[in-house]
Amino acid sequence: KEDSVIEEKEREESGLEQQDETCSLEGPSRGDQTNTNKAGAGRGEEAMGECAASPVDLDDMSETSPVGILSKDRVTVLGEVAPVWVPDAEAQVCMKCGIKFTFTKRRHHCRACGKVFCALCSSLKFKLTHLDGKEGRVCISCHSALIKSSSANLIPLDGLPPILTSTGVKGDYTVEEQPSEMLLIQELESGRPKPLVFVLNANLLAMVKLVNDVNRKCWCVTTKGMHAVGQVELVVLLQCLPEEKSFPKDIFRHFIQLYRDTFTKVVKHLSLSLFGSSFFGSQDHAGFLYVRSTLQSLQGLPLPNQPYLFGLLVHRAEVAWAKAFPLRLMLRLGAEYRYPCPLYSVRFRKPLFGDIGHTIMRLLVDFRNYRYSLPVVSGLTVDLEAHRTCIKIPNTGYNELMKAVNKSNEHVLAIGACFNDTADSHLICVQADDGQYQTQAISIHNQPRKTGSCFIIFSSALKASAGYLAKSSVVEGLMVQITVETMAELRRSLREMKDHTVTCGRLDQSESQELVCVQWVEEKCTVNKIISPIDGKSMESISSTKMFQKSEYKENGKIIRWTETGDNPKGAVTDSAEHNRLTERIARAFCLALCPHLKLLKEDGMAKLGLRVTFDSQEGFVAGSNGQPLPAQYLNALNSVLIPVIHSRGRKRDGEPIVMELIFYILEN
Numbered sequence: 001k002e003d004s005v006i007e008e009k010e011r012e013e014s015g016l017e018q019q020d021e022t023c024s025l026e027g028p029s030r031g032d033q034t035n036t037n038k039a040g041a042g043r044g045e046e047a048m049g050e051c052a053a054s055p056v057d058l059d060d061m062s063e064t065s066p067v068g069i070l071s072k073d074r075v076t077v078l079g080e081v082a083p084v085w086v087p088d089a090e091a092q093v094c095m096k097c098g099i100k101f102t103f104t105k106r107r108h109h110c111r112a113c114g115k116v117f118c119a120l121c122s123s124l125k126f127k128l129t130h131l132d133g134k135e136g137r138v139c140i141s142c143h144s145a146l147i148k149s150s151s152a153n154l155i156p157l158d159g160l161p162p163i164l165t166s167t168g169v170k171g172d173y174t175v176e177e178q179p180s181e182m183l184l185i186q187e188l189e190s191g192r193p194k195p196l197v198f199v200l201n202a203n204l205l206a207m208v209k210l211v212n213d214v215n216r217k218c219w220c221v222t223t224k225g226m227h228a229v230g231q232v233e234l235v236v237l238l239q240c241l242p243e244e245k246s247f248p249k250d251i252f253r254h255f256i257q258l259y260r261d262t263f264t265k266v267v268k269h270l271s272l273s274l275f276g277s278s279f280f281g282s283q284d285h286a287g288f289l290y291v292r293s294t295l296q297s298l299q300g301l302p303l304p305n306q307p308y309l310f311g312l313l314v315h316r317a318e319v320a321w322a323k324a325f326p327l328r329l330m331l332r333l334g335a336e337y338r339y340p341c342p343l344y345s346v347r348f349r350k351p352l353f354g355d356i357g358h359t360i361m362r363l364l365v366d367f368r369n370y371r372y373s374l375p376v377v378s379g380l381t382v383d384l385e386a387h388r389t390c391i392k393i394p395n396t397g398y399n400e401l402m403k404a405v406n407k408s409n410e411h412v413l414a415i416g417a418c419f420n421d422t423a424d425s426h427l428i429c430v431q432a433d434d435g436q437y438q439t440q441a442i443s444i445h446n447q448p449r450k451t452g453s454c455f456i457i458f459s460s461a462l463k464a465s466a467g468y469l470a471k472s473s474v475v476e477g478l479m480v481q482i483t484v485e486t487m488a489e490l491r492r493s494l495r496e497m498k499d500h501t502v503t504c505g506r507l508d509q510s511e512s513q514e515l516v517c518v519q520w521v522e523e524k525c526t527v528n529k530i531i532s533p534i535d536g537k538s539m540e541s542i543s544s545t546k547m548f549q550k551s552e553y554k555e556n557g558k559i560i561r562w563t564e565t566g567d568n569p570k571g572a573v574t575d576s577a578e579h580n581r582l583t584e585r586i587a588r589a590f591c592l593a594l595c596p597h598l599k600l601l602k603e604d605g606m607a608k609l610g611l612r613v614t615f616d617s618q619e620g621f622v623a624g625s626n627g628q629p630l631p632a633q634y635l636n637a638l639n640s641v642l643i644p645v646i647h648s649r650g651r652k653r654d655g656e657p658i659v660m661e662l663i664f665y666i667l668e669n
Contacts, residue, residue, distance in 0.1 A: 160181055206222070229561065
């Protein structure tokens with residue numbers, strides 16, 4: 001009965017989706033149409049997008065690579081679009097084995113093809129794009145086809161993927177199939193100045209070079225093409241094994257997996273990506289913890305364009321901390337190798353944590369099912385100094401903080417902090433061989449003046465009769481015991497976005513008292529070195545958001561994909577929902593207008609496109625690529641569809657003009 005109810009609901013949703021899709025196909029250029037196509041984005045094997053790069057000159061590879069494609073002539077790909085379900089009345093027998101359906105032999109629809117099967121012939125599941133990456137019941141035939149489609153990449157079971165080599169003419173490259181691993185290793189060891197460029201699929205490249213990082217010989221493997229699907233580029237520094245004579249090909253496969261999972265798994269700072277099986281020849285290698293570089297030296301590393309993250313190898317025994325409190329693991333790695341954390345990974349090392357054991361974090365994190373964890377406010381830092389502790393909360397973190405305050409126990413307020421890159425040292429937690437935790441401080445200098453903390457806990461367990469105003473102590477992080485009255489005052493100040501100071505110490509010893517200050521601060525500009533493809537201007541002051549479209553527009557073997565949007569923070573948006581709908585309409589209009597020109601744009605090296613729209617001004621919009629405006633023929637095509645959408649917002653008399661910038665990529669289909 002439960003299965004039939006679920007299938008009936010899915011049948012209704014499937015019908016609605018198909019109606020929406022039909023409407024969007026019939027009138028794709030209407031300025032007033034705000035619904036985006038719900039058809040899933042094709043994740044087949046994207047082709048070598050931004051990747052027109054060569055191992056000889058990486059700078060020359062500019063942006064001749066991946067770009068998602070939206071097209072009017074949609075080609076239905078298995079798993080991308082919700083299928084039309086065969087009606088129950090038309091299926092008296094299983095369409096695979098022919099068994100007759102009865103009261104006990106029930107019908108089941110394949111979520112990929114829509115046909116009807118018995119339970120045995122449709123017992124498999126697969127992640128489908130039109131289900132937003134969730135698993136759906138599929139038949140045996142579709143499962144086989146989907147597996148074959150997902151594995152379509154250029155990484156062979158034995159040997160290496162093809163490599164891209166320059167012909168000597170700028171911008172012209174050849175692909176060498178089945179390259180010799182031995183010869184390439186010799187070439188790298190002889191001091192090859194430029195990385196080798198491997199083609200993982202038509203839109204994704206991997207650069208490989210041998211480097212010395214902190215006097216360690218390491219493989220440096222970086223991606224080129226992740227930006228085109230809305231991900232950050234990735235860097236893995238892997239310490240070489242003694243006498244190692246083979247490439248770490250498992251990294252290639254993991255990059256491909258992350259590329260495929262772009263709609264369901266966003267790689268961010270301190271996010272964890274797990275391996276599906278043995279990695280680097282060991283079950284102990286569980287995954288990568290991705291981190292931003294902060295104080296580490298990057299000299300001599302062949303790095304991709306910003307933004308990018310470094311992958312740190314995680315031991316299977318450390319997964320619980322990587323999931324629940326990754327900053328603790330990152331800093332513990334720093335204590336073991338190099339402050340604040342190493343950028344390289346060491347294979348077959350001993351784990352830095354064992355069983356969870358007795359830790360204060362057990363009270364704050366669900367280590368069993370991960371249903372709740374310590375809330376972290378982006379940008380919040382803690383400065384521990386002599387007689388004074390300062391908790392700095394960025395103004396932009398108010399909503400995140402209020403969620404933490406509203407969900408917290410009335411007697412305890414616990415908040416996770418971010419890494420404090422202005423501190424000389426940082427509190428870390430070390431687990432001894434007996435399982436007990438010890439709090440230590442790792443530092444750059446021998447005499448730290450300012451220390452960071454991973455979290456802060458306010459507890460209202462202090463009795464007024466104890467003779468203390470408040471008490472502060474270090475218990476794996478910073479703990480401040482206050483009275484019930486002080487807790488109420490603190491919460492009121494946080495809600496009203498006011499600074500608050502808690503005085504710690506005995507009532508009768510004012511000379512030894514300490515201050516815990518909660519301060520609201522302007523968020524400092526994050527290190528955003530992204531350059532606008534329109535005119536080469538820095539996007540440092542732009543607040544950007546990664547976009548993951550459920551639909552794509554495809555034409556002439558190319559795809560155009562909207563990957564990022566940025567808003568001028570000074571522009572006041574009165575209705576965020578209305579603003580988001582308008583942004584989607586603009587992106588959709590841009591994609592539809594350029595669909596007929598995708599092939600020509602990509603061939604001319606304009607694979608990364610930018611669109612800047614200014615509302616409530618005479619500027620309208622500008623579009624460009626490679627730091628130059630788009631040629632007139634493309635601007636004319638855009639003008640007819642974008643201007644009506646921009647003007648549909650109407651003029652707002654109050655506030656500054658709102659500026660938004662959208663980034664698009666053209667990919668191989």
